[in-house]
Amino acid sequence: AQSVTQPDIHITVSEGASLELRCNYSYGATPYLFWYVQSPGQGLQLLLKYFSGDTLVQGIKGFEAEFKRSQSSFNLRKPSVHWSDAAEYFCAVGLLYGQNFVFGPGTRLSVLP
Amino acid sequence: EAGVAQSPRYKIIEKRQSVAFWCNPISGHATLYWYQQILGQGPKLLIQFQNNGVVDDSQLPKDRFSAERLKGVDSTLKIQPAKLEDSAVYLCASSLTGGSNEQFFGPGTRLTVL
Numbered sequence: 001a002q003s004v005t006q007p008d009i010h011i012t013v014s015e016g017a018s019l020e021l022r023c024n025y026s027y028g029a030t031p032y033l034f035w036y037v038q039s040p041g042q043g044l045q046l047l048l049k050y051f052s053g054d055t056l057v058q059g060i061k062g063f064e065a066e067f068k069r070s071q072s073s074f075n076l077r078k079p080s081v082h083w084s085d086a087a088e089y090f091c092a093v094g095l096l097y098g099q100n101f102v103f104g105p106g107t108r109l110s111v112l113p
Numbered sequence: 114e115a116g117v118a119q120s121p122r123y124k125i126i127e128k129r130q131s132v133a134f135w136c137n138p139i140s141g142h143a144t145l146y147w148y149q150q151i152l153g154q155g156p157k158l159l160i161q162f163q164n165n166g167v168v169d170d171s172q173l174p175k176d177r178f179s180a181e182r183l184k185g186v187d188s189t190l191k192i193q194p195a196k197l198e199d200s201a202v203y204l205c206a207s208s209l210t211g212g213s214n215e216q217f218f219g220p221g222t223r224l225t226v227l
Binding site for chain 1: 158
C-alpha cells in the first residue's frame with residue numbers, strides 16, 4: 001500500500017539557521033511529489049511540487065526540495081529560516097491522474113528568536 | 114480570482130445527528146477533493162471528483178458518509194449519523210484537472226461531535 005512518512009514530528013530551529021524536513025514515500029511507481037504548508041488559522045498552501053525533470057525543485061518563500069529516487073525521498077530545505085516560517089509542513093504524493101493522493105503526518109516547525 | 118469557498122466554518126452536533134458541508138470550488142476547476150483532517154494528523158482523502166464523476170472514494174466510510182457533485186461544480190458532503198470520531202476539520206480542495214496540478218484548499222469546516 002502507498003505510504004508517506006515524515007520522521008520528525010516536531011523540529012525547533014533558531015531564526016537564521018538552515019532547515020531540512022524529511023519525507024519518504026512508498027509507492028508502486030514514481031509519484032508526483034508535493035510540499036504544503038499550513039499556518040495556524042490558515043489553509044493549506046502549496047510550497048513546491050515535482051513530477052519530472054530536474055530533481056532539485058525551487059518553490060515559494062525560499063524553499064527548495066530534492067527528489068532522490070534511490071532513497072524514495074523528497075526532503076524540503078531552506079538555507080535561512082524566518083520566524084514567519086513557523087507552521088505545519090506536509091509532504092504529499094499522488095499518481096498521474098491524482099488518484100491515491102496521500103498526505104504525510106506532518107512536521108511542526110517552531111522557530112526561536 | 115475567488116478561492117475555494119466552504120460553509121459552514123464551524124459546526125457542533127451531538128452523536129447520531131446528521132450534518133452537511135458545502136463546497137464551491139474555483140471556477141473552471143474540474144477536480145474536487147474532500148479531505149478529513151483529524152487534530153494532529155495530515156489530511157486524509159475521502160473522495161475525489163472529476164467533473165461530476167467519482168475518481169476515488171476508497172477511504173470514504175460509505176455506511177455513514179456520502180458526497181455528491183451533481184452539476185460538476187459545487188459539492189456537498191454529508192455524515193449520517195455522526196460519531197464522536199468524526200470530529201475533525203473537513204477540507205475541500207479543487208484543481209484544474211488533478212494529477213500534477215496544484216490543489217487549492219478552502220478554509221475548512223471544523224466539526225465537533227459531542
